[in-house]
Amino acid sequence: MQRPYNFSAGPAAIPEEVLQMAAAEMLNWHGSGMSVMEMSHRGKEFISIAEKAEADFRKLLAVPDHFHILFMQGGGLAENAIVPLNLSRGGAVDFVVTGSWSQKSVKEAGKFCDAQTVASDEAQGFTHIPAAAGWKLRDSAQYVHICSNETINGVEFQELPDLATLGSKAPLVIDFSSHVASRPVEWSRVGLAFGGAQKNLGPAGLTLVVVRDDLLDHAMAACPSAFNYRLVADNQSMYNTPPTWGIYMAGLTFDWILRQREGALTGVAALEARNQAKAELLYRAIDGSQLYENRVAHDCRSRMNVPFFLKDESRNQAFLDGAKERGLLQLKGHKSVGGMRASIYNAMPLAGVQTLVDYMQTFEKQA
Numbered sequence: 001m002q003r004p005y006n007f008s009a010g011p012a013a014i015p016e017e018v019l020q021m022a023a024a025e026m027l028n029w030h031g032s033g034m035s036v037m038e039m040s041h042r043g044k045e046f047i048s049i050a051e052k053a054e055a056d057f058r059k060l061l062a063v064p065d066h067f068h069i070l071f072m073q074g075g076g077l078a079e080n081a082i083v084p085l086n087l088s089r090g091g092a093v094d095f096v097v098t099g100s101w102s103q104k105s106v107k108e109a110g111k112f113c114d115a116q117t118v119a120s121d122e123a124q125g126f127t128h129i130p131a132a133a134g135w136k137l138r139d140s141a142q143y144v145h146i147c148s149n150e151t152i153n154g155v156e157f158q159e160l161p162d163l164a165t166l167g168s169k170a171p172l173v174i175d176f177s178s179h180v181a182s183r184p185v186e187w188s189r190v191g192l193a194f195g196g197a198q199k200n201l202g203p204a205g206l207t208l209v210v211v212r213d214d215l216l217d218h219a220m221a222a223c224p225s226a227f228n229y230r231l232v233a234d235n236q237s238m239y240n241t242p243p244t245w246g247i248y249m250a251g252l253t254f255d256w257i258l259r260q261r262e263g264a265l266t267g268v269a270a271l272e273a274r275n276q277a278k279a280e281l282l283y284r285a286i287d288g289s290q291l292y293e294n295r296v297a298h299d300c301r302s303r304m305n306v307p308f309f310l311k312d313e314s315r316n317q318a319f320l321d322g323a324k325e326r327g328l329l330q331l332k333g334h335k336s337v338g339g340m341r342a343s344i345y346n347a348m349p350l351a352g353v354q355t356l357v358d359y360m361q362t363f364e365k366q367a
């Protein structure tokens, strides 16, 4: 039986091979007599799972040795507080606001530091990325925050800003929750990256933090110990009980990513090529139709989250009902923007996007 294609923004589809592997290992992991959920996080079995997951993540995203990879909890929203608690020293922090998630980040950080929006596309409804040359970066900023893929608005940085060339010495912090592992990361431009796992890496409950070593030691006194990057790093992400199931599932997903092939490309490079092809197919269908529209500027359209609107909104429910009948699930747009949204993360095959496009064209003709 073929499973439906699931376009959820997150928690999102997980590769079927990963789900099957987890099912096969559920009752008795590698002859241990235990499921992963029942293991001590300090036992040799789980430590081997966590070490492999970390090493595989480092490999697949080519994370340099002078960065720590931390497995934490609390999701992206908790990091909106945890990052300023660790990095801001209570001082100035600059935010570039390109959608709902970076908007949330600046608001939360304001509880802990002098958080300022230095560029925003709110006036244009979050359809562009403000040109970097116009960002009003402060010399005093402890870091600069961007959301490198805005999940709700469908706006993605196709290239990370190089703050040094903008005259800033501040480290760049990226919220890469919704496009982590969909494309390579230019680590030389990054001080810290964080993301929840529930889009591209596995189930909800695990947060990945990749942090440059020189940023580990600036936590404010009020920072909770379990969220202090130095303590978490020195304890191999086991200062407190880590989200063991999430780490295991992410590890299986990392394995799956490393096995991906697209012509001569492997791993994240293969996925990036596939993601480009998927996004192109869908945007071409939207742009070529009379019924559908996407309002995001072409140079910053997300490859992962494609919001689109029916010009005749009275047909929205019929569109969703017909999609569901054909095994195309969770296409309803975020409540704050309406319309539709197709999230086409790593686990979505090209065939899923083709099936959606075929359905969209059939539905349009039925008018």
Ligand code: PMP
Binding pocket: 010, 074, 075, 076, 077, 078, 101, 147, 149, 150, 151, 152, 175, 176, 177, 178, 196
């Ligand atoms: N940042 C981005 C880019 C997101 O997409 C999300 C979740 N959709 C969050 C932050 C918040 O993550 P969480 O719900 O895991 O806290």
